[in-house]
Amino acid sequence: MNIINILRIIYCRLYSFINPIGYCKYLGATIGEKCVLKANMLGSEPWLITIGDHVLLAEGVKILTHDGAGFCLNYGNKEPLRMDMWGTVKIGNNVYVGINAIIMPNVEITNNVIIGAGAIVTKSITEDGVYVGIPARRIKSFDEWKENVMNKCKNTYGMSSKERKEYYNQFFNKNNNI
Numbered sequence: 001m002n003i004i005n006i007l008r009i010i011y012c013r014l015y016s017f018i019n020p021i022g023y024c025k026y027l028g029a030t031i032g033e034k035c036v037l038k039a040n041m042l043g044s045e046p047w048l049i050t051i052g053d054h055v056l057l058a059e060g061v062k063i064l065t066h067d068g069a070g071f072c073l074n075y076g077n078k079e080p081l082r083m084d085m086w087g088t089v090k091i092g093n094n095v096y097v098g099i100n101a102i103i104m105p106n107v108e109i110t111n112n113v114i115i116g117a118g119a120i121v122t123k124s125i126t127e128d129g130v131y132v133g134i135p136a137r138r139i140k141s142f143d144e145w146k147e148n149v150m151n152k153c154k155n156t157y158g159m160s161s162k163e164r165k166e167y168y169n170q171f172f173n174k175n176n177n178i
Helices: 003-018 020-027 068-074 142-152 161-171
Strands: 049-051 055-057 089-091 095-097 107-109 113-115 129-132 137-140
Touching: 003 020, 113 142, 129 142, 137 142
Parallel strands: 049 089, 055 095, 089 107, 095 113, 113 129
Antiparallel strands: 129 137
């Protein structure tokens, strides 16, 4: 490996940390506005991934665009079949994918969807809502979830860490001597 290739690798790694969305687009993924994700979340074929507007992929999310199980087709064959199983992934607008969730190839996710932590999405999601489990299944509509959450949320946006801690200590009747 020559010095140019080493510098290129270092540059790409740094760029992926500094501007993950830009790096994902550079790799070929189509990504909308106001998204939050990391470059290492995309499969080995990022050009097969389309992500809409206002999408947040939590830490550890994986989007797969191929199925490596084709490897097993070669067992016992004199000549390797050299076959790949590929598929696109399309994520709509206003989607949250929880920590360590996995989205399999050939999946489309519609708008207004929340995918719970650790869920595995094995087939397309065509109806808004909250999806959890393995395989991911719908447990409530987006509007049901929104109504429930709006009753529980506290507006701490823009508060400093100290202000937020004081607010929550008062809210939960916690003693500040911790």
